[in-house]
Amino acid sequence: MKKAVLIIAAVLALSGCAHFGTIKEANVAAEDRKTFALSENVTVEKVSYKNRYGIEIAADLYLPKDLDRSRKYAAIAVSGPFGAVKEQASGLYAQTMAERGFIAIAFDPSYTGESGGEPRYVASPDISTEDFSAAVDFLATRAAVDPERIGIIGICGWGGFAINAAAIDTRIKATVASTMYDMSRVNANGYFDATDADGRYELRKQLNAQRTIDAKNGAYELGGGVPDTLPPDAPQFLKDYHAYYKTERGYHKRSLNSNGGWNKTTSLSFINAPILAYSDEIRSAVLLIHGEKAHSRYFSEEAFKKLKGDNKELVIIPGASHTDLYDRTDVIPFDRLSAFFEENLK
Numbered sequence: 435m436k437k438a439v440l441i442i443a444a445v446l447a448l449s450g451c452a453h454f455g456t457i458k459e460a461n462v463a464a465e466d467r468k469t470f471a472l473s474e475n476v477t478v479e480k481v482s483y484k485n486r487y488g489i490e491i492a493a494d495l496y497l498p499k500d501l502d503r504s505r506k507y508a509a510i511a512v513s514g515p516f517g518a519v520k521e522q523a524s525g526l527y528a529q530t531m532a533e534r535g536f537i538a539i540a541f542d543p544s545y546t547g548e549s550g551g552e553p554r555y556v557a558s559p560d561i562s563t564e565d566f567s568a569a570v571d572f573l574a575t576r577a578a579v580d581p582e583r584i585g586i587i588g589i590c591g592w593g594g595f596a597i598n599a600a601a602i603d604t605r606i607k608a609t610v611a612s613t614m615y616d617m618s619r620v621n622a623n624g625y626f627d628a629t630d631a632d633g634r635y636e637l638r639k640q641l642n643a644q645r646t647i648d649a650k651n652g653a654y655e656l657g658g659g660v661p662d663t664l665p666p667d668a669p670q671f672l673k674d675y676h677a678y679y680k681t682e683r684g685y686h687k688r689s690l691n692s693n694g695g696w697n698k699t700t701s702l703s704f705i706n707a708p709i710l711a712y713s714d715e716i717r718s719a720v721l722l723i724h725g726e727k728a729h730s731r732y733f734s735e736e737a738f739k740k741l742k743g744d745n746k747e748l749v750i751i752p753g754a755s756h757t758d759l760y761d762r763t764d765v766i767p768f769d770r771l772s773a774f775f776e777e778n779l780k
Contacts, residue, residue, distance in 0.1 A: 481572070
């Protein structure tokens with residue numbers, strides 16, 4: 435039977451981020467520097483490959499330092515959050531999984547970071563989902579990877595794309611969605627489903643008017659990332675985003691959220707294309723992880739309700755916010771993630 439909501443029974447120390455066995459990067463350009471300390475127990479290789487649409491994807495491949503090239507390993511592809519780059523949370527997740535014996539890859543999505551694609555700073559439900567399958571293509575053809583033992587991790591908006599990828603790509607044997615957003619739902623309905631059909635119509639009018647402006651200007655206007663300065667009445671989740679993307683903790687030169695944000699018209703395709711339409715047909719294992727106090731918690735809870743089978747689970751982390759699951763190694767349940775992948779990538 436599918437496991438219902440599980441509260442991890444542990445007291446979480448929400449006072450700081452703990453890193454163990456790590457080293458600082460030296461002599462690295464600012465745009466290449468990670469927002470987390472590098473581990474002495476892994477090696478990192480910059481790699482690239484093309485997705486099904488011919489877009490060049492840039493990625494960091496994390497390998498256990500004691501990698502035995504004579505054997506085959508389980509592998510994991512990681513991306514997210516939405517508007518972040520591989521030097522931020524996804525790299526931390528990939529590195530941690532490599533420390534635990536997996537081959538892992540953190541990639542920049544199409545049109546962002548070091549990956550290709552024009553115009554820049556745009557996303558689509560289809561291509562964002564395809565980027566996960568392209569990572570599976572890459573991993574499945576590596577000599578050290580067992581192609582029958584590949585999983586994925588999606589963070590924030592990429593949690594939704596990860597579930598969508600699991601629905602279409604049967605090569606994915608296990609999926610983790612951490613602090614998940616359903617980008618179709620939030621773009622079409624607003625936060626907490628506050629937007630109705632009339633509101634969506636007005637949004638369509640605004641976005642299509644912006645298309646005309648962009649066409650006249652010959653350039654795509656950006657919507658702006660997380661604001662540099664927050665108003666006194668800013669909601670807590672915006673304060674949480676600011677604390678990550680606009681401080682030394684998580685700022686990165688190539689991150690859309692840390693800087694100019696997405697093209698204003700990016701929302702159009704998401705309003706018109708629900709990404710989780712076939713998630714009830716996923717037969718492989720799925721683990722959803724979310725913070726108890728996250729504003730986005732309802733996305734995981736609703737997505738979980740639609741999943742079927744006895745290999746689906748939702749874990750709620752007591753006291754954790756949305757962004758705590760970006761980089762708080764004292765909060766992210768990496769032991770649970772490792773056990774999940776060890777069990778389902780045998």
